[in-house]
Amino acid sequence: MKFLRFSFVFVLFISLLAGLCSAAVETPTPLLPKEFAGWRLVKSSPVNSNPMAADAANAAVLKEYGFTDVTIATYSRDxxxxxxxxxxxxxxxxxxxGAYTFYRTANMHSEEIGDQGSSLGARVLFFHGKILADAIFTRLSGMSAAELRELSDTLPKALGSESKLPDLVGYLPKQSYVKDSAKYIVGPLALQQTAAVGAQLVDFxxxxxVVLGDYKISNxxxxxxLIGYPTAQIATSELKRIEQAEQAHQLQExxxxxxxxxxxxxxxLGDIGADAAKELASAVNYDTDVTWNQNTYQNPKDNVGRVVLGGIILAAVIMGMLLVSxxxxxxxxxxxxxxxxGKVFDRPEQVEIIGLHLSDKGPEGQNRA
Incomplete structure (x- = not known):
């Protein structure tokens, strides 16, 4: 009876513990704080993993950029x-x-908020780590930018490889570049909506x-x-494919x-002329990221024969040490x-020998004799 009662209590405890753990796992981490810089939370929506809740018109584009969840909150001041x-x-x-560049428009002004920010009227768009924030004020003040910077500091941090930004943007030449015109694209839908570029040019x-940048040369x-591929071999084959499509008049551009x-x-592309276009293209040169701790030579210690010989020598040394000891x-x-x-080893008081004396004749043997 006691065993059955204990089993019931144990199973109930395990069930409750599993329920609490699953609830903790399923509850998303809050994205926005309850207050910041004098702003207090009035209402907020639950964290939603459906991209339709973030932008119904561009939900598929958000999925291309790796959307995970969204929340909307309203704050007020005194x-x-x-x-x-x-x-x-x-x-x-x-x-x-990428999503930030997708939503940023040409008439926005740059703001020093988060990693990058832009504003237009009462709307401020910025991203920090892996969070994209879109703030709309009822009325701006001279401290609105500073207040959003404080909000940016409270957002969840991106750690490790999640915090790495694409390096392809850094290859855009600075000369004649139209400020804040860069677009970072990782899918065909974003490419289609961002620029009038045919799908034949890119194989996602x-x-x-892809990185797009606008340039203004002689009005x-x-x-x-810029189209980046994982390897130079893939890039070479894709260039040949584009050249073949161009010769067959299959390109829209x-x-x-x-x-x-x-x-x-x-x-x-564009109307800057062939000479200016070639000069602009020649200004882009890929540079591999090589660090000092990267092995670029043949190390003799990496030889398999030396490893085997070292193992044999080690075994011989160990056997020699055992023999010597x-x-x-x-x-x-x-x-x-x-x-x-008899002083240290084999002292008489420490030596006890049990003798059976099997050859001796006992009293019974003597009587028989």
């Missing part, structure tokens, strides 16, 4: 002002940056990532397209210049017994 903040979380900082199934505009550098393809222990014992007989 002076009656309110701000509505929509915070969307992505799998990594690259996704948040091979791990492509003419052009667009620079007229390419003014095209070349490959490392794992990147460089394409130039055995001889030393035995020799020490013999020497002590000769110098101090």
């Amino acid at each position: 002076d009656g002002r309110q701000v509505t903040v929509k915070a969307a979380r992505f799998q990594d900082a690259s996704g948040a940056f 199934t091979k791990g492509a990532e 003419n505009t052009g667009k620079l397209i 007229d390419l003014l210049a095209k070349r490959r550098t490392g794992r990147m393809l460089v394409l130039v 055995s001889i030393a222990f035995g020799g020490f014992r013999v020497a002590v017994k000769r110098l101090l007989p």
